[in-house]
Amino acid sequence: MTTKVQEPAVAGGKTGSGDAAASGASPALALLAGWLVPGAGHLLLGKWVRAGLLMVSIVGMFAIGIALQGKVYTPNTGEPLDMLGFAGDLGSGLLYGLARVLGWGQAPVLVAVADYGTKFIVVAGLLNVVAAVDAHSLASGRKPS
């Protein structure tokens, strides 16, 4: 005869310990990795497919923005809108550092679609922040799976 031991119930019927939370990666590490490299937070948690899709989407969006000759914002220009753009761009993590080092997005805007490129770059950074926070939620168990 076997005896089944049931886990104690918590509010909402969830234990708060999903597969990702059991993978051992700390929430802070998942957040940091996800911010620096798009999809890396999910990769640490063993979510391969999600990590790949996030990486392709965010890096693809950033690359299209650069290819459209979009602007990469720099800090300390004194313009409030530029500061917001810089905050968005910074969300891309190492991609932003790479763009600054290699001088991408620094040329003056000459074509109409370059404005689309600027928006693609900013939104790629913002989406990367969302993805990194999602990795944090998975690692902490706040998001079940």
Add this chain to the structure above:
Amino acid sequence: MNLSHFSAVLLFSLFTSIVFAITQRAEPKKMVRFGALCFVLFVSGTIAASWVMWLIKH
């Protein structure tokens, strides 16, 4: 690289919908449905806004 306005809309909608689906839903089936919904709403919303702007101008 040179994109048409509509292809830029399609690419933006596709990538954004993928990220929204993965981050806002927990189960794969719900992710696909939510991603498809986001994509359709992004594209149709842009087309609707374009027609509104055309009507305002004319």
